[in-house]
Every structure is written in C-alpha cells, then in structure tokens.
Amino acid sequence: MRDVSIIGVGQTEVGEHWDISLRHLGLGAVRAAMADAGVTHVDALYVGNMLSGEIAGQEHLGALIADFSGLRGIEAMKVEAACASGAAAFRVAYLSVSSGVADIVIALGIEKMTDEWGSDVTAALALAADGEYEAFLGVSFVGINALLMRRYMHEYNVRHIDFAPFSITAHENAMNNPYARFHMPVTRDRFERARMIVDPVNLLDSSPVADGAAAVVLASTDVAKTLSAAPVRIVASAVGTDALAVHDRRDPLVLDGAVISTCRAYEQAGIGPEDIDLFELHDAFGIIAALSLEAAGFAEKGRGVRLAMDGKIGITGEIPISTMGGLKARGHPIGATGIYQIVEVVQQLRGLAGKNQIPNARLGMAQNIGGSGATVITHILEAPE
C-alpha cells in the first residue's frame, strides 16, 4: 500500500452556469488543479458525478472530460455513490495511486443541476433514495430528511430554531469564500421566517441546487515530494455503507454508515476525534450535520445540535465545520461536493484559507454522505511539514 499525497487542487465557482457546458466546467477544474500541481500530464482521471445522464443528457463523462482536457488516451471512468460520488471518485483515485498502477492521477467532482435537459431535479435527486420503497411512494429526498428532522426534534426535545446555528455559521464562513454560491448572511430571524420546503425543513435548512466542478491531483508521496514543496498527505481513506431506505436502518437517528466510515478512518490514522482540527461534514440539511457530528464522535447521541447552539462549530470553536461555507452556503453540486470538501481541507492545511483560516490546522477531515446516510466516505488529510 503506497503512501499517497495531494499536490494540487482546483475549483470553479459554485453557481448557475447556464452558459457553460458540462465539459467546459470540468475542464476549468482540471486545468486549475493541474496548474496548481505544476503538472502537464496525469495517468488517469476519475470523475465523480451522479446525475449527468438524467439532467444533462450525457453519460460516459470519464472519456469525454479526459479528451476535452487534452488528456485523450489516459485511463478514465466515472464513479457514482449518489451525493457521495465526489469522495467515491477520490477514493478510486487513491486506490489507483496506492496500488502502484498510477503515479499521478486526477479526481474530478462535477455536477450541473440548474439547466435541466431531461429529468426535473427533484425527481432526479430521489434516485439517491430507495426507489421501490421510498421514492416510488412519493417521498422526495428533502421529504426523507424532513422525516428524520421531525423525529430528532421529537426524540430529543429540540426546537426548529435550535438548528439555526448550522445555517448561520455556514453562511458566515461563505462570505469569505469567492467560490461559494451564496454571499449572504443569515440571522436567527431570517432563518425562522424562511419559506417552508417540507415541514420542518425550510429553505435555510437546505443546501442549494447548484452547478460546480472541483479537482484534486494525487500522487504517490514519493513522487509528490519531487513535485511539490508542500504535499498534503492522505492519512485515512474509508467507506462505510448502510441501508438506502431509512426504515430499514437499525436506528433512523444513528448514521451507522458514518460510524463505520469514521471509525475505520480514525483507526487508519491512529487518532481520535479530539485530534481533528477541522471537519468538512456533509451539511446537506441541518439534521444531517447534527447526525454527522454524533456519528463522528464529536457529540453524544442527540447532542449534535447542542454543539452548534453552544457556539462550538465556528472557525474559532472546538470543532470548526463548513469552514468555507459547507454544502449549505458554498453550495451542493451533488457529485462535485466531495471534491470541494477535499479542496477546502487542503486550503486549510496549507494555511491558505484567508480570513477563515483555522490556526495551526494539522489534521482535517472530510466526510461525504450519499443518500440520507447509505454511503459515507471519510478522508483525513495531514498538513505539510
């Protein structure tokens, strides 16, 4: 098992890119990451994407984007694990370099959701859930998360307003991220008055539909040292899964997939949650942020929301999350999100996070979740020496 490091990152603005095709969007991120890494060739491209077939009328993104990026001929394929597709592509890139098959590869996350060629985006997002036992019965993907949130509020005697700090913190952090979808502060009052989507999930509880692409160049640590003055080591890479349908789970309010994934990652890195300096978690909804904090060992069961209420998730808090805006405010272009998370952890570990810099960040964790918890992929990265 070869040691693997990150030598370059690139991202495009998260937004509504009606004027840019899928391939151009991918090219932008690939170019930026390769320029940052200072390389002109890579051995392989792994593309994380969920919905290009349904929404953009295009499968086969691996070869398409490899060719369009001037890399015709190289190994290329797409990897999908619903909303965790980005981290899944990064995982395969890691396996490729770790195996010794490749020395330098790119993981690209990409999604275009705002100009629909085929499916309606709400219908397409439901493909992440269990089709036969959830989606076909009419529950939307937001609906599933609303059911979870309602249950959490009931079990733990938590009010809707108690989730506000997740949204407020994410939007506050996004103010300093030029790539973020929103640059708009959220207040408790605004949060409370936001339009209801699926009770109790309202607009400011939800991450936005968006277009975006981000890319990371990985290399074996030996090769990385010859190419980069400050490679970021991957000290853990782990995947855990659970049932797709929430009603099939052991306990709807415990993300077992996240527990498995995080434990494996901690074990690989030889650390515990107390060693993590920042946590880019999957805050697609406030409820998922809360459940993630619990599954990853930062809060007891039912106490994830309390952590946010107590002000512990901000840049200067005990466990900073969503440091560049998270899914909530940087935006959630499904298959790209997992790569944006990695890019942002790298920014922090390189000390290049600007006003949002976590002082002395040494270990950063990124966790990308597919569906409402069925696939959970965790990576822990270490700052350059």
Add this chain to the structure above:
Amino acid sequence: MRDVSIIGVGQTEVGEHWDISLRHLGLGAVRAAMADAGVTHVDALYVGNMLSGEIAGQEHLGALIADFSGLRGIEAMKVEAACASGAAAFRVAYLSVSSGVADIVIALGIEKMTDEWGSDVTAALALAADGEYEAFLGVSFVGINALLMRRYMHEYNVRHIDFAPFSITAHENAMNNPYARFHMPVTRDRFERARMIVDPVNLLDSSPVADGAAAVVLASTDVAKTLSAAPVRIVASAVGTDALAVHDRRDPLVLDGAVISTCRAYEQAGIGPEDIDLFELHDAFGIIAALSLEAAGFAEKGRGVRLAMDGKIGITGEIPISTMGGLKARGHPIGATGIYQIVEVVQQLRGLAGKNQIPNARLGMAQNIGGSGATVITHILEAPE
C-alpha cells in the same frame, strides 16, 4: 502492486426479467459468485452499471445491492464507463485488492433494460455518445455504428453479407450456453433477410437489449491460494480512451482506445496477440468486432472481416471469439457485459466451458468497449496451474 486472482464467478440468465427487480437480479449474481468462491464475506462491492438511473429509476446501486446481499456496512460504489461499465467496475476491484486496501472483493455488472420506468432505451443508449455533437443532433447509438460500418464497407470493398460470420459464430456458440439470451442458429440466408435497423446495420448485426447480472470474486493471489484450488490470475488490466465523438477521432476506422488498451495489456503480461487462446471481444455490432480484431493485432487494418470469413474465429479457429455467444447472442445488458466476458474467460480457463471448450486454453483476453470506442478496458487472465 499485489498480484490479484479470481476465485469465484456467477451469472444469471440474460433475458427479459420483468418479474425480477434490479436488487434481486444483483443478489442472484452476487450469491452465485460468493458460493462459487466459497466465501461468506467480502471487503467491498464495485458495481458496473450504466443506465439504472435513466431506465430503472434508481441510482446509488453500490450501497443498495451491498445491503440487499447481506453485506451492509462494506465499501460499495458504482462505476460507469458507458458500455464498458462492467470492466470498469472490475478494474476498480482490481485496484482495490492490488493496493492492499482490501483482500477479497466483488465486482458486479448489472443492467435492466427491458422494463422502462423512465427513458426510452434507445434514447438512454445515446448517452454513451457525445451528447452535444452526436446525440442531440439526432443520431442514435445504432446510427453511429451504421455510419462506421458503411465507411468500412466503402473503404475496404467489403459487402454486408461478409459480416455474417460474426453473427453466425456467436449464435452457434450461444446454443451451448444456458445463460445466453438466444438459442437460435443464424444462417447466411437469415442474416441477409433480417429486418433493417439503421442501414446497413440489420437486426442480426446487432446485439440485443437485455437484462442480466454477473459477478466475480477477486482476492490477492496469496489469499486466493488459501481459498481456491484453481485461482485464475489477472496478468493484465488496462484502460485506454479516445474521443467520444467519432468525427473527433484520428481515423474513424481505427479504435485508438483499443490499440492503447491492448498494447498496455500485452506489455503488462509480457505477451503478444499470438499468445492469446481466446478473445472475448465487444461484438455489440459486427463492425465493432472487426475493428477490435484489428486494434488488438489479430488482423491488419481492413482485414478483420476477412478473419471471420476465413473461418478463423470459431471454437477451433486461430483466434476464437464470443465463445459463449458474445454480446451478439449471449446478449448485451450494457453495464453487465464486461463482467459476463470475464466470467466466460474464467469458464474457459478452468476447462468448464462444456461443448464450447477451447482445448488447452491458457491465456484468455476480455475487452469491453464503452460507446463506439471511447473507453476500452482489457483484461488478460491466466489458467490455473
């Protein structure tokens, strides 16, 4: 780079499975492969599939099928490279074991195409082509292959009937494969009179739409030797790519992706085409079979069809292809096909191919092609000692 072997294979009948859901179909193949391998647990599941989102209304197949197969919690994801999705999943499974991250994993190929929930299957198949420059302009996937065939006939002065031996051989071989979609001999006369689909591709030039799933259990060769009396070694695993759009290629009648992929595979195995005892090629259409034989070094440019006309592709021929029926007659359930090919090579190398057994088969090659040649994935397997 750890040495990797195959210790179990399983397949379901290729056909119209309107009575079986996607997850049940996957379960059937996973169970069969695990039983054949004699294992009750694996570390990861990699699923090759192209169209489950579009046709069956379900993405996120990795976690779904892992859970339904009793493997909840394990690493799981889907891999897509259009019609080469099966081999792409096998490739990722190989990387996973080769890296040392996992000891025993499953690669599953699965596709349900005959009961459409969402897209029409012809529209869905066009997602393998270049959306913006081919499909959106109205050319179907069969249409692209018809253009290639017409060009080949023109350039090399080949008649339509000259392609008949590909179809006749495939159907002949499928007669002895209980898992094949068709058990129906094809004659020259029948071939000539078959219904035209897109001139000059007629019904008996084309591989059929179908449902199917097949699975392979891979293990590190060290682990494989403790579990299996006759592990089949993977001596090469290689991916090559080309432009999606045929008009962007260097030469429309040379599959550069296949040239790259095959050369890499030969180099890894330290062999040449003369050492290959059977070749499970991607005969989605007769024209693709011909171009594959040329790209893989079995025939000069423009002479692939001649090889078939001269009777060299049958079970007792110089280079047997489609030995269990190929895409043409075993059937082509898109994302499953690459795994069916591997399963069939393993059958041959184990000496378990029944009436279709290639005598003393020692090295078998499987080549899965995505789109009309944009992704080409080649594996070479070696018979047990």
